[in-house]
Amino acid sequence: MTEPRTPEVVGSIVDLRERIAQARAAAIAEGGAGRVSLVPTMGALHEGHLSLVARAGELADVVVVSIFVNPLQFGDPTDLDLYPRTLDTDVAKLTPAGVDFVFAPTAREMYPNGASGTTITAGPVGSLLEGASRPGHFDGVLTVVDKLIKISGADVVLFGQKDAQQVFLVQSMVTDLNTPVQIEVVPIVRADNGLALSSRNARLSEAEQDGALALNAALAAASAHYGAAADALAAARAVIEAQPLVKLDYLVVVHPETFLPVDDDYRGPARMLVAALVGGTRLIDNTALGTTDPDFS
Ligand code: AMP
Secondary structure, eight states: OOOOOOOEEEOOHHHHHHHHHHHHHHHHHTTSOOOEEEEEEOSOOOHHHHHHHHHHHHHOSEEEEEEOOOGGGOSOHHHHHHSOOOHHHHHHHHGGGTOSEEEOOOHHHHOTTGGGSOOOOOOGGGGSTHHHHSTTHHHHHHHHHHHHHHHHTOSEEEEETTSHHHHHHHHHHHHHTTOOOEEEEEOOOBOTTSOBOOGGGGGOOHHHHHHHHHHHHHHHHHHHTOSSHHHHHHHHHHHHHTOTTEEEEEEEEEOTTTOSBOOTTOOSSEEEEEEEEETTEEEEEEEEESOOOGGGO
16 A cells, blocks of 8 residues: 555544544455554654555555654653654655554643553563663553554554564563554664664764764674674674764663573574664664574564
8 A cells, every 4th residue: 555645644532543444444345454554653754664654554454653752751851852843744754655644642632641640561671771771761652552552453563673672562562461463573774874764863963973883883793793692792892982972871682582681601593782872862773693584683
């Protein structure tokens, strides 16, 4: 379903449910399966987001993109205020991609009880890594994802591997809570120089953009030296420490099934995760180690 069409922008939950039900019925009447896909985003869309949208169109007849800067997942009110809000540009970017609905609710529509409503708790992995730097972040992410799944009634929801811990926690949530939805993970989209695309890259000066390349270069060095986890970590750390503009937050190798750090002598399939401050901008990246399985990319 990738014919260009201007998406219908919907702000109300009731209206979105009604319009999706109509679109689903119309797709079935035309002989389709009537499947609905959902791509949750916070807007400021780039090619990374658009690759999720393209895949969503392959998997379903009706494509919904949500654009909602979720206050529940921001610990720092300044960070929330500074987050770019570019709805008109985002809708224009989605038009060639074949999107049916953009769900762009207000915070009040999503959280009529403010911060005092019921929320989802991410469990122990939610407090590690990104969760250690941003306490409560993943509780906010899972709460909004659970709500968006129920609001849209989506059959499939798409996430980027760029946010590997988010992918792990969302997959855990739908398993643990028996949520009847398929989670589809899309590989990281990178610039030609290897930098993982992110809305935050726009904040980098030219010198910082060069410095930021140390993150993906570190992951590449780790892949090249993967034998045991300790070797991969040493290779990656050397690349980052050679770049004065990059201040490392964490560099770890985690087990794909537990998302917990592996022992130094571990040699099996794993994922390396890096987070660093480049100037004032916090960037994350990750790569699979010890596997050539494309589904594990
Ligand atoms: P965000 O708007 O930052 O919450 O991101 C929305 C979705 O886009 C998430 O599932 C992200 O993982 C995904 N995403 C962001 N950047 C990229 C990228 N460079 N490659 C693939 N997916 C991405």
